[in-house]
Amino acid sequence: MVCCDRSREALRCAERKAAALGISMETWEVDLEVSGTNPLPEDAYSGVIVFRYLHRPLIPFIKKAIKPGGILIYETFTVEQRRFGKPRNPDHLLEPGELLGWFSHWIVIHYFEGILPDPPRAVAQLVSRKPHVA
Numbered sequence: 001m002v003c004c005d006r007s008r009e010a011l012r013c014a015e016r017k018a019a020a021l022g023i024s025m026e027t028w029e030v031d032l033e034v035s036g037t038n039p040l041p042e043d044a045y046s047g048v049i050v051f052r053y054l055h056r057p058l059i060p061f062i063k064k065a066i067k068p069g070g071i072l073i074y075e076t077f078t079v080e081q082r083r084f085g086k087p088r089n090p091d092h093l094l095e096p097g098e099l100l101g102w103f104s105h106w107i108v109i110h111y112f113e114g115i116l117p118d119p120p121r122a123v124a125q126l127v128s129r130k131p132h133v134a
Contacts, residue, residue, distance in 0.1 A: 002045075004028040032058055040065035047071040054092050059102050068132040072106070074099060078113060080122030099124040106130055 003014045003025055011027040018025040030039050033055050040061045048066055054076045066072055079093045087093060100111055103126060110127040 001025045002028055004030050004032070006031040006033075043067050045070060047073070049073045051075050052077065054094065056091075063103075063130070066130045068130055070130050071109075072103065072126065072128050072130070074127075075123055075125045078122045078124050080115065084120050084122065094124050099126050103128045 001018075001023065003011065003018075004027070005011050005014075006029065008029055011029055015025065015027055032039055035057075038061045040058075042064045044067070045065050046067055047070055048062055050062070050073070052075070062072070076099070077087055077093050079090065079095060081093055082088050096113065100108070100113070106128040107130075108126070108128050110125065113124040115122050
């Protein structure tokens with residue numbers, strides 16, 4: 001398992017939680033938003049999980065980083081989130097159907113777009129499998 005973030009503090013927190021649960025984890029301090037670079041190796045991961053993060057230029061690299069047959073689990077905020085608080089920046093908010101559209105050629109296992117309670121938040125969720133090359 002590899003956990004990446006540009007925040008050393010966030011990675012240390014993840015390391016402590018993983019250790020407490022007896023989970024072995026590699027951490028990778030990296031800024032995924034450096035323009036003109038691709039930090040993700042191609043066909044390297046059986047699964048990728050993304051939560052509360054959106055950097056549109058990274059999407060093609062995420063798609064290539066997942067092995068055929070691999071799983072993507074993605075959840076982040078939609079433009080409706082402005083009603084509930086942060087984030088409000090449109091760069092960090094999905095438009096309706098945007099997440100599903102990026103992975104329309106993948107096998108969709110789960111998709112949800114709407115409002116979740118406790119605390120109220122507007123999100124899109126996707127669980128999908130990368131198809132095997134024919």
